[in-house]
Amino acid sequence: MRRTALLMGLAAITTAAIGVALPISGADAATGTVTGFATRNGGTTGGAGGATVRATTGTAIHTALCGRASSSTPIIIEVSGTINHGNTTKVSGASCNTAADVIELKQISNVTIIGVGSGAVFDQLGIHIRESSNIIIQNVTVRNVKKSGSPTSNGGDAIGMESDVRNVWVDHVNLEASGGESEGYDGLFDMKANVQYVTLSYSTLRNSGRGGLIGSSESDRTNGYVTFHHNLYQNIDSRTPLLRGGIAHIYNNYYVSLNESGINSRAGASAKVDNNYFEDSKDVLGTFYTSEAGFWQVSGNIFDNVTWSSPGTDNNPAGPNPVSNTTVSIPYAYTLDAASCVPSIVSLTAGANNGLQVSNGSCSTAQPTTSAPTTPTPTPTTPVPTTPPPSSGTNLSIGAGSDGSSKATGTGYGDVRDASLTTYWSPVGTTGDISIKWGTATTVSRAVIREASGSAGTIGSWQVINYGSGAVLASGTGAGTITFPATSLTKLTFRILTASATPKVAEYETYAG
Secondary structure, three states: OOOOOOOOOOOOOOOOOOOOOEEOOOOOOOOOOOOHHHHOOOOOOOOOOOEEEEEOOHHHHHHHHHOOOOOOOOEEEEEEEEEOHHHOOOOOOOOOOOOOOOEEEEOOEEEEEEEEEEEEEEEOOOEEEEOOEEEEEEOOEEEOOEOOOOOOOHHHOOEEEEOOEEEEEEEOOEEEEEEOHHHOEOEEEEEEOOEEEEEEEOOEEEEEEEEEEEOOOOOOOOOEEEEEEOOEEEEEEEOOOEEEOOEEEEEOOEEEEEOOOOEEEEOOOEEEEEOOEEEEEEOOEEEEOOOOEOEEEEEOOEEEEEEOOOOEOOEEEOOOOOOOOOOOOOOOOOOOOOHHHHHHHHHHHOOOOOOOOEEOOOOEEEOEOOOOOOOOOEOOOEEOOOOOOOOOOOOOOOOOEEEEOOOOOOOOHHHHHOOOOOOOEOOOOOOEEEEEEEEEEEEEEEEEEEEOOOOOOOEOEEEEEEOOOOOEEEEEEOOEEEEEEEEEEEEEEEEEOOEOOOOOEEEEEEEOO
16 A cells, blocks of 8 residues: 655744743643653643743743742743754853753753744754753754754754653654764754653654664663654654663654664663554664664554565564564553554644644544643544545635646646646746635635645745735645635735755645634
């Protein structure tokens, strides 16, 4: 079975931003409900119940931490804009222990960092959690963090945890690199030296040599109790994750283009691997690059065009027909999506700036309502069938008109509104506009961009524009679902600003709600 799912579009919601951390009334985004092993050991609440501040620089984040009454005083830090080396300095105080050129969460507890507004991007700047507990990181992008070259940050890890860390929930984030170790990058999500009770959920990990690890060496076996669910791993060489000792629960993740190996359970680690979807990948599960065996319990997974190497002294792939070699007990309640639904669900829900949508466990999604972190309340869910995942409501593009800035030979503007994924529009080159237009004013608040088979992930950055007024309604990266404030217009333009190759837009759907 061959199947290419849509990758996520990132919806942007514009709000006013200020350049320093200041108290604000209420929160702009819900944090939803913590899941997985982060619910154990007393649970993970982050800064719930504390003051909420807004920050648009790394220095402002550090200032907010240092301005607390104590290192454990709860705080919610809402972040927007780009955080980089130029605006991240060390701040001193009795309630903090910060450093320049990295977001330092050291020897502290009870903190939430959440992206709001048009998005929060940590550009070439990592987030370091050390000797800390009860931390939530949500709805942010961390990209291109380097350990060599210039500039460097956080040992090359996008998010790194080490030395007696407990109860961390990382949710709806984008972790991205632009290569492997030879290009200066390390892991996207690393845990070492006694890190426990962690959940990574509804996140994207892309374009890296190393997805992440639990344990820095074969002797570093004090880490564990980590849950990975509803994440997208795309174009990763290895470590999705690498486990050394401890227990990991890995379910409902979507793995695409794992180039060398995937889940590497070794050095006595045990992984419960349930209802994941592996596509166009190699050696997605086993013990690799060591003779110190790890273990796995498998059920319900789909292996779509997965290749397996032959066993050797230092390699023990679980396939081509993976079977369990241990039993793993999971101490919390959870509900599995069917593996066949995973590409659709993950494509709609994972990553930052998509409305914090989640699955309800029955091949459906739900978007939490806007609320304070202490009172998460999801809205009713809407069924989402698979292959391809349709959106609810009437597709306003059907019967409308369309035009664009250019069209490549063999493609047409009308191909984006013919309800077929086999026809598509491409611009001449890698950038261009495609528009849906109506004869009378039409209210639109949501668009869905579907790429043609074989081109998923080609589209980079984009804008959605009210053609009549020129207003940018949303911006982001990647194809998928895009939401914006309901707007009455006669022409809605999807403008591709960057792409890795000539993009192929198979369908450009529009909806009133």
